[in-house]
Amino acid sequence: MNNKVNRFVPEGYRPFVSSSDYQNKERKLIKEKKQNNKIVFLKDIKEVFDYLNIQSGQTISFHHHLRNGDYVQNMVSQEVLRRDLKDLHYAPSAIFPSNAILADLIKNGNVTNVDTNYLNGPVSDVIGEGYLKGMLVMNTHGGRPRKIESGELPIDVAFIATPTVDKNGNGYGGIGKAACGSLGYAISDLMYAKKVVLVTDNLVDSLDRIELDKKYVDVVLVVDSIGDPKGIVSGTTKITKDPIGLKIANMTAKLLDEIGLIKDGMSMQTGAGGTSLAVASYVKNIMLEKGIKGSFASGGITGYFVDMQKKGLFDELRDVQCFDIDAVESYNNNPHHIGMSASKYANPYDDPVVDYLDVVILGATEIDKDFNVNVTTDSYGKIIGGSGGHSDTAHGAKVSIITTNLIKSRMPIIKDHVTTVTTPGEDIDILVCERGIAINPKRKDLLEKLKNSKLPIKTIDELYELAHSITGEPKKLNLSKEVIGVVEYRDGTVIDSLYRK
Amino acid sequence: MRRSLLFIPGNNPAMLQNADVFGSDAVIFDLEDAVNVLQKDSARNLMHCYLETHPNQPMEVVVRINGLDTDYYQKDLELIVSDNIDSIMLPKARVVYLNQLDEMLTKIEKEKKMKKHIKVLPIIELAVSVLEVEEIVKCPRVDGVLLGAEDLTSDMEVTRTKAGVEIEYPRARIAMACKAYQIDAIDTPFTDVNDYEGLLKDALHAQELGMNAKSAIHPNQLDTINKVFLPTEKQITWALRVRQATKEASEKGLGVFSLDGKMVDKPVMERAEKILMKAEKFGAI
Structure with a gap:
C-alpha cells in the first residue's frame, strides 16, 4: 500500500494521510505511572537488572541528552550482552556513534526492534545491512512522547541518565560532572515507563531545582561516571565562516525581514549548525537596528540564543536540550531560560510550543520538486540522521524555511523525488540556497508579499534546472526493496519506509 | 565601473x-x-x-x-x-x-x-x-x-x-x-x-x-x-535633490543656483550625476 506522498507502507502500519490529520483523532492517554514511595539506591548495574527482574523481550528506553558522551546506554547494553538477554526492544530518543556496542547487540539478536528519533554511526550501518531482526522505527521528537503517553510504545524500564540526584530520588540535569542542562526528552519515559531508574554520578543531599520528580522513580543507580563531558556539550557552537553558508544565511534574514516576520513579539527556532547560527546572527542585527523584541526562541538552545536573550532580544528561551556550555550555564542561572518536556515542545496533542513559532530554520539532505524533505538518509539510502524535531517544527511554525547548499559535493540537492520522505512538502514553505529562493506555490500569501522583492525568487523547478545545468544529470541508483524499517510521522502514521543497503 | x-x-x-x-x-x-x-x-x-x-x-x-x-x-x-x-x-x-x-x-x-x-x-x-x-x-x-x-x-x-x-x-x-x-x-x-x-x-x-x-x-x-564603494543613502538622496533642482533651474534658464544655502554649479551637478550613475548600476536606486 502507498500513502498520500506515494511511498510504500508495509502491512500492519497506518499510512500517512496529511500533516494535519491528527486533528481528526482524539488524544490517547494511558495512566501515568503509579506513584512510588519506595526508592532503592544501588551501586551496580547487575543489581538493577536483578532487582527489576529485567527479562528478554522487554522494552528499554534511554534519552540522548548526553549525546556522543553517553555511558549509560552502553552500560546497560554491556549487562544485556553479559546476561545474553534476547529480543529486547530498545527505545532511545537518539543513537550516536558512541553507542556502537548496540551494533553488537543487534547482530547477536539481543536487540531485535529499535524505536528512535535520530540515528547515525555504527548502529546505523548494521541496521542498514539488515541485521535487525524486527523493525527500525524512526520517530519525531514530538511523535515519541505521543507514542509513549498513548501506550503505543509501552516501556518496561526507562534508564534515565541524570547528572545530579538528591537523596530523596529527585533528579536535575543542570549541575554535576556530566551536566547537560534540560532533560526534556526524558520526561515521558519518567511519567509512563513501568519502572524508572535514574543513573547518576553525582548524589547530593538536596536540590534547589528538580526536573525529575521522585514520585516516578523506582531505583537510583550511583556509578562513577555517566558520561564524557567532552562528548556531551560542545565548548562553543560557532557561526559558519563558509561564504556559501553566510550568503544563504544573509538572504534568509533579508527574506524574513521582507515578509514581515522580524517584528515585536516574534518567535523563532534554528538548529545549532553554523549556517543556522549565521541566520540568527543576521536576524539579531536587524532586530538591534530596528529595536525589535521577540517573545521566545525555542528548541535545542545554543550560547548564541542565550546571548540574544541576555541582550533583551527575546523574553524567554524554551529549552528541550542545551547544545553547549553557555546554554547549560544559562539554564542553571537564568529564570527566563525555561526547560520543557519533549511533549510540551512538539507532541501534536499537547498544545506544543512548536505551534507558537513564527519561523523555523531547518536543514535538508535532499528536497524534491514537491518540497518533501529528507533528513533521514543519504542518496544511497544509508541512514544518517532522522527527523528529530524537523517534522514537528515544520508543521507548527507559521513559516518553515529550508536552508541548504543547492549543490553539495557536486550533487544537486533538489531531486525529482527524495530518497526518503522525512517531512512532507505540505509543511515546507520556503527553500533558500545560494542561487535563489523558492516559495512553495501553496503559500500564495508569501508569493504576494514578495512579488516586488529584489531577492532572487525562483520556482523550485528553475532551481532544479539550474543545479542540473551545473552538475549534469546524476546517475539513477537502484536501491534495495527489502524493508528494514519505517519513518513514522508525528501522528504515528508511516510517511516512508527504510530499505536495506 | x-x-x-x-x-x-x-x-x-x-x-x-x-x-x-x-x-x-x-x-x-x-x-x-x-x-x-x-x-x-x-x-x-x-x-x-x-x-x-x-x-x-x-x-x-x-x-x-x-x-x-x-x-x-x-x-x-x-x-x-x-x-x-x-x-x-x-x-x-x-x-x-x-x-x-x-x-x-x-x-x-x-x-x-x-x-x-x-x-x-x-x-x-x-x-x-x-x-x-x-x-x-x-x-x-x-x-x-x-x-x-x-x-x-x-x-x-x-x-x-x-x-x-x-x-x-x-x-x-x-x-x-x-x-x-x-x-x-x-x-x-x-x-x-x-x-x-x-x-x-x-x-x-x-x-x-x-x-x-x-x-x-x-x-x-x-x-x-x-x-x-557604493554611494551612501545620504549621498544618493543629495544627488537626487541636485538632479531635481538642476532640472527646475534649467527650466528657469539658470546655470548656477543655490541648494540648502550652497552653490550648485557644473562640477557639483557632474558629481551628483556620477553618484547616481554608480547607484543605478549597482541597484542602489
Whole structure:
C-alpha cells in the first residue's frame, strides 16, 4: 500500500494521510505511572537488572541528552550482552556513534526492534545491512512522547541518565560532572515507563531545582561516571565562516525581514549548525537596528540564543536540550531560560510550543520538486540522521524555511523525488540556497508579499534546472526493496519506509 | 565601473563552481601566484573547461595570466582568450609588456573571430611600474589598474603593514592617473581575511585617496567592499535633490543656483550625476 506522498507502507502500519490529520483523532492517554514511595539506591548495574527482574523481550528506553558522551546506554547494553538477554526492544530518543556496542547487540539478536528519533554511526550501518531482526522505527521528537503517553510504545524500564540526584530520588540535569542542562526528552519515559531508574554520578543531599520528580522513580543507580563531558556539550557552537553558508544565511534574514516576520513579539527556532547560527546572527542585527523584541526562541538552545536573550532580544528561551556550555550555564542561572518536556515542545496533542513559532530554520539532505524533505538518509539510502524535531517544527511554525547548499559535493540537492520522505512538502514553505529562493506555490500569501522583492525568487523547478545545468544529470541508483524499517510521522502514521543497503 | 573583484584560484574546482554566487562585480580567475609551477598546465586546462561550460556569467570574467617574463603566458592566452572572458589581468605590468599583450590579443581575436574586444587590467607591483603608471593608463585596452601591494613592497624592500603607510604614495599616484583617464583605480587586497574592521578601515582609506574599487581574496570580504564603494543613502538622496533642482533651474534658464544655502554649479551637478550613475548600476536606486 502507498500513502498520500506515494511511498510504500508495509502491512500492519497506518499510512500517512496529511500533516494535519491528527486533528481528526482524539488524544490517547494511558495512566501515568503509579506513584512510588519506595526508592532503592544501588551501586551496580547487575543489581538493577536483578532487582527489576529485567527479562528478554522487554522494552528499554534511554534519552540522548548526553549525546556522543553517553555511558549509560552502553552500560546497560554491556549487562544485556553479559546476561545474553534476547529480543529486547530498545527505545532511545537518539543513537550516536558512541553507542556502537548496540551494533553488537543487534547482530547477536539481543536487540531485535529499535524505536528512535535520530540515528547515525555504527548502529546505523548494521541496521542498514539488515541485521535487525524486527523493525527500525524512526520517530519525531514530538511523535515519541505521543507514542509513549498513548501506550503505543509501552516501556518496561526507562534508564534515565541524570547528572545530579538528591537523596530523596529527585533528579536535575543542570549541575554535576556530566551536566547537560534540560532533560526534556526524558520526561515521558519518567511519567509512563513501568519502572524508572535514574543513573547518576553525582548524589547530593538536596536540590534547589528538580526536573525529575521522585514520585516516578523506582531505583537510583550511583556509578562513577555517566558520561564524557567532552562528548556531551560542545565548548562553543560557532557561526559558519563558509561564504556559501553566510550568503544563504544573509538572504534568509533579508527574506524574513521582507515578509514581515522580524517584528515585536516574534518567535523563532534554528538548529545549532553554523549556517543556522549565521541566520540568527543576521536576524539579531536587524532586530538591534530596528529595536525589535521577540517573545521566545525555542528548541535545542545554543550560547548564541542565550546571548540574544541576555541582550533583551527575546523574553524567554524554551529549552528541550542545551547544545553547549553557555546554554547549560544559562539554564542553571537564568529564570527566563525555561526547560520543557519533549511533549510540551512538539507532541501534536499537547498544545506544543512548536505551534507558537513564527519561523523555523531547518536543514535538508535532499528536497524534491514537491518540497518533501529528507533528513533521514543519504542518496544511497544509508541512514544518517532522522527527523528529530524537523517534522514537528515544520508543521507548527507559521513559516518553515529550508536552508541548504543547492549543490553539495557536486550533487544537486533538489531531486525529482527524495530518497526518503522525512517531512512532507505540505509543511515546507520556503527553500533558500545560494542561487535563489523558492516559495512553495501553496503559500500564495508569501508569493504576494514578495512579488516586488529584489531577492532572487525562483520556482523550485528553475532551481532544479539550474543545479542540473551545473552538475549534469546524476546517475539513477537502484536501491534495495527489502524493508528494514519505517519513518513514522508525528501522528504515528508511516510517511516512508527504510530499505536495506 | 567596478566596486569589487574577487580572486579565485584557477586550479580549485569547488571554488570555480561557486564563483558566480558571491556578488562580486568581477571574478579574477588566477593562473599566476595561486597556482604551483607543477600545476600550470592542469589549471589552464581546468579553466578552459570551466569557461567553455559556464558561458554568460553574471559578473565580469577576468583571468590573471602568468607574466610576460615567464614561459607560461603564451599558452595561457591561446587557451583562455575567447568570448567567454571579458578581461585579462597582467601581472608585473610594464608599458612594453602591455603593447606586446595588445598585439597578441588582437591576433587571437582575429584568428578566433571573436565578438568581444578583450580589456586589460594591469597590476602595478614593481617600483618601475609605479613610475610608468601615467603611460600604462594610456595603453590600448586598459580600463582599470590594480595596485599589487605585496609584490610592490617586496620590490621596495619595505615592510607591508596593516596601516599601509608604505603604499600611500602608489595608491595616490595610481588613483590620480586612473581618474585622469576615467578608468578604474582598483585597490590592493586586504590580506587578513578574519579582520573585518581592518578591511573596512583599509577600504575607506583607499576610497579617500581616490580608489573606486578593491580586490578581495575571500568571498566574505565582498559585503564590506561593495558597501564602501557604493554611494551612501545620504549621498544618493543629495544627488537626487541636485538632479531635481538642476532640472527646475534649467527650466528657469539658470546655470548656477543655490541648494540648502550652497552653490550648485557644473562640477557639483557632474558629481551628483556620477553618484547616481554608480547607484543605478549597482541597484542602489
